[in-house]
Amino acid sequence: MGSIHKPNPSIALVVDDEPGVRMCTADVLVDMGFEVIEVGSAEEALRALDGGLVPDLLITDHLMPGMSGSELAREVRARFPQAAVIVVSGYSNMELDPGLLLLGKPFRLKDLRDCVSAATAPPSP
Secondary structure (H helix, E strand, O other), X not given: OOOXXXXXXXXXXXXXXXXXXXXXXXXXXXXXXXXXXXXXXXXXXXXXXXOOOOOOEEEEEOOOOOOOHHHHHHHXXXXXXXXXXXXXXXXXXXXXXXXXXXXXXXXXXXXXXXXXXXXXXXOOO
């Protein structure tokens, strides 16, 4: 799958308390043409949002110390309803709010790319 190059790249916020997972996710998103902001907790993500960050895409781990990824997803959608949101979890039977996508762990990089493409696709007419 080729890289997507746009004059103004979309901004992706990646939230995961595991640096290796966060880095791999960010690498895929950069290859897809996103500008990526990485943080290690939901609280750091909220500080970035409070500081003016407006993400087009949020990818967040569900289980993290403090605020969960699902709680963060709700907050991001409340502030930025247009943002695409993907929650990553090892629990495949999780129920998410409408409009959020679940990416099950473990996932392959192709699964991540496919999920991002689905989450960011323009709505059908």
